[in-house]
Amino acid sequence: MPDPTVTVRMFGALHTLRKERGLSTVADVVIPVEGLTATDLAELLDLPLDLIEGVFCNRTVYPMRHHIAPGDRVAFVPKGTPGPHRFFLGLYAAGKEEGEG
Amino acid sequence: MREIVRVNMATGAISKEPLPAAWARYGGRALTSALVFKEVPADADPLGPDNKLIIAPGLLGGTAAPNGGRISIGAKSPLTGGIKESNSGGTAAHALGKMGIAAIIIEGVPADKTVSYVLRLFPDGMIDLVARHDLKGLGTYETVAVAKGIEAAEHRFSDKASFITIGPTGEMGMKSAGIAMTDPHGYPNRFAGRGGLGAVMGSKGLKLIAIFEEGLKGTEHADKEAFTAAVRKFANALTTHAVTGTALPTYGTNVLANIINEAGGYPTRNFSSGQFEGVEGISGETMREITLERGGNVKHGCHTGCVIQCSRYYVDKDGHYMTKGPEYESAWSLGANCGISDMDTVAALDRKCGDIGIDTIEAGVMLGVYMASGKIAFGDGPAALAALDEIGKGTELGKILGDGAEATGLAFGVKNIPVVKHQGLPAYDPRPIQGIGVTYATSTMGADHTAGYTITSNVLAVGGTVDPLKPEGQAALSQGLQIATAMLDSLGFCIFVAFAVLDMPEAFEAIHEMAAAHTGEAWDADALMQLGKETLTYERLFNEHAGFTNADDRLPKFFLEEKLAPHDVVFTVTDEELDSVYAFVPEVAAQLGIK
Numbered sequence: 001m002p003d004p005t006v007t008v009r010m011f012g013a014l015h016t017l018r019k020e021r022g023l024s025t026v027a028d029v030v031i032p033v034e035g036l037t038a039t040d041l042a043e044l045l046d047l048p049l050d051l052i053e054g055v056f057c058n059r060t061v062y063p064m065r066h067h068i069a070p071g072d073r074v075a076f077v078p079k080g081t082p083g084p085h086r087f088f089l090g091l092y093a094a095g096k097e098e099g100e101g
Numbered sequence: 102m103r104e105i106v107r108v109n110m111a112t113g114a115i116s117k118e119p120l121p122a123a124w125a126r127y128g129g130r131a132l133t134s135a136l137v138f139k140e141v142p143a144d145a146d147p148l149g150p151d152n153k154l155i156i157a158p159g160l161l162g163g164t165a166a167p168n169g170g171r172i173s174i175g176a177k178s179p180l181t182g183g184i185k186e187s188n189s190g191g192t193a194a195h196a197l198g199k200m201g202i203a204a205i206i207i208e209g210v211p212a213d214k215t216v217s218y219v220l221r222l223f224p225d226g227m228i229d230l231v232a233r234h235d236l237k238g239l240g241t242y243e244t245v246a247v248a249k250g251i252e253a254a255e256h257r258f259s260d261k262a263s264f265i266t267i268g269p270t271g272e273m274g275m276k277s278a279g280i281a282m283t284d285p286h287g288y289p290n291r292f293a294g295r296g297g298l299g300a301v302m303g304s305k306g307l308k309l310i311a312i313f314e315e316g317l318k319g320t321e322h323a324d325k326e327a328f329t330a331a332v333r334k335f336a337n338a339l340t341t342h343a344v345t346g347t348a349l350p351t352y353g354t355n356v357l358a359n360i361i362n363e364a365g366g367y368p369t370r371n372f373s374s375g376q377f378e379g380v381e382g383i384s385g386e387t388m389r390e391i392t393l394e395r396g397g398n399v400k401h402g403c404h405t406g407c408v409i410q411c412s413r414y415y416v417d418k419d420g421h422y423m424t425k426g427p428e429y430e431s432a433w434s435l436g437a438n439c440g441i442s443d444m445d446t447v448a449a450l451d452r453k454c455g456d457i458g459i460d461t462i463e464a465g466v467m468l469g470v471y472m473a474s475g476k477i478a479f480g481d482g483p484a485a486l487a488a489l490d491e492i493g494k495g496t497e498l499g500k501i502l503g504d505g506a507e508a509t510g511l512a513f514g515v516k517n518i519p520v521v522k523h524q525g526l527p528a529y530d531p532r533p534i535q536g537i538g539v540t541y542a543t544s545t546m547g548a549d550h551t552a553g554y555t556i557t558s559n560v561l562a563v564g565g566t567v568d569p570l571k572p573e574g575q576a577a578l579s580q581g582l583q584i585a586t587a588m589l590d591s592l593g594f595c596i597f598v599a600f601a602v603l604d605m606p607e608a609f610e611a612i613h614e615m616a617a618a619h620t621g622e623a624w625d626a627d628a629l630m631q632l633g634k635e636t637l638t639y640e641r642l643f644n645e646h647a648g649f650t651n652a653d654d655r656l657p658k659f660f661l662e663e664k665l666a667p668h669d670v671v672f673t674v675t676d677e678e679l680d681s682v683y684a685f686v687p688e689v690a691a692q693l694g695i696k
Contacts, residue, residue, distance in 0.1 A: 019390075
């Protein structure tokens with residue numbers, strides 16, 4: 001049986017938000033063995049969805065409907081990443097998909 | 102009518118001439134590159150009499166265009182051997198624009214190498230060249246302090262003065278020397294850093310340019326009312342967009358550190374890994390916390406007219422100014438690439454680079470190579486500072502290190518030297534982020550992240566849909582990025598404006614509306630992109646004349662052969678795809694009547 005936790009990092013405005021709440025910016029979260037969506041995970045952490053543009057899962061960017069499984073390495077990226085990386089990494093596409101979906 | 106100021110350092114002659122009508126749409130990078138193409142022999146010695154240093158505000162320089170106050174400096178590069186345009190903030194571009202100056206051309210070399218010259222431009226149109234013996238060898242901060250003191254004594258200095266200067270490395274002709282611009286608070290911390298342009302300025306015997314704009318009126322517009330309306334539209338877009346209105350002003354460019362690290366593309370210890378275990382210590386989030394705790398400034402503009410306000414000042418433990426808040430690329434190069442995870446150490450290295458006048462990217466890439474040689478250890482901050490001291494003093498070792506990463510790697514037998522066209526790669530590993538690799542490989546500037554920094558996908562129909570780990574679509578994406586960036590550089594815009602432009606059609610409209618209302622000529626989206634293409638065409642052809650071929654548009658082999666953890670990938674974009682990026686050049690060259 002896999003370890004039912006995921007490690008979650010939070011950057012930018014989400015990083016600041018966690019600090020303001022007196023919480024670590026890196027969290028180990030126990031999730032259901034069948035996994036959950038990134039949106040559900042963000043809600044579990046009480047992160048404001050309107051601030052999030054995309055999610056890294058195991059170092060690749062996905063839209064927020066992406067399925068997170070136990071053992072994954074996760075990072076939430078807020079809106080506002082500068083540079084061409086917004087395109088090169090797929091953050092722009094992830095955000096657009098969320099907006100349209 | 103905008104004018105070109107020509108300064109001959111061999112004779113001391115200063116003259117003015119009208120900007121050629123054919124170049125009426127050119128400013129900034131378009132103008133520096135067109136002038137270098139036309140006036141500098143491609144085989145010129147970069148530090149000899151035939152090279153020219155060209156300084157140009159953007160087309161909208163001197164106006165109230167939000168974030169339109171960037172300056173372009175061009176020449177043949179002593180580092181790359183090709184054309185160079187290096188772009189900076191500061192206040193000089195706005196001042197020159199208000200004076201109606203399209204460009205300053207510095208040409209020739211003085212016979213007396215013992216003298217430092219100061220070029221002064223006054224609001225009444227007078228320009229003079231003054232010989233000084235007390236500025237030789239001074240750092241950038243001391244040079245500006247001395248200049249302010251002198252000018253204050255002569256009742257010329259005011260807060261409305263802008264200074265452009267070099268440190269001792271420029272005077273010594275080092276290939277990593279940059280040119281410093283004073284920011285709105287008078288600190289010489291904004292740099293046209295890349296490509297060794299500081300050495301070109303030094304070869305001309307020119308230590309300082311002082312621009313006095315006290316009492317100058319704003320620039321005239323063909324249609325003032327329309328210009329003001331477009332400015333309002335553009336400013337509103339910039340201040341309400343998530344990138345330009347919130348993220349950048351809060352964390353600065355270094356908000357990227359954690360993100361690029363998470364993507365596995367954060368070059369660590371001379372590009373040997375894509376993740377740095379110490380990233381948190383040098384991240385934008387940490388820099389903000391430290392700066393706020395110490396009472397430093399975390400939000401201001403780096404140039405006149407900036408509404409994004411992503412600059413900050415890094416202060417020491419007593420709250421005293423040390424340096425600008427290191428940008429993402431500087432924090433990476435002097436941090437992760439050297440295995441250094443302490444922000445105070447990174448800031449000290451950044452200040453040292455600024456004072457001796459060298460490019461922080463080239464310096465950090467050089468230090469990474471030097472550390473890879475085993476001469477000093479990765480993570481050894483004091484040794485890194487000592488190496489920079491050697492450069493500033495111009496010792497035998499310092500002259501090698503001051504010529505950059507490639508010179509250092511060759512001198513010390515390092516196998517993996519991360520350079521393209523002899524220039525160090527910036528802060529994104531091209532293996533897990535393949536698109537930036539295309540830009541590094543093909544840019545006319547050598548490895549340069551800003552060459553393809555941004556895009557208007559609604560105009561170019563590209564962007565955002567490529568897989569960063571795969572080659573498909575990367576060449577087309579990079580081509581669009583490079584054209585759009587050249588356009589923004591030519592108008593004088595900060596490249597960050599395009600994030601708002603991407604998502605808000607009215608922001609893009611506002612750009613050509615500002616250009617049209619200011620110049621009285623017709624501008625539209627096609628005209629803007631044509632400006633970018635023409636700029637790149639001058640640059641590409643100059644490089645061809647200088648001997649560059651497609652073989653120079655390649656990454657070092659280790660990026661193609663050595664897998665990078667954690668994605669375990671290599672760069673896989675084919676040579677054919679790389680060679681397609683500049684396919685538009687023959688057609689545009691024919692339109693321009695050049696070859």
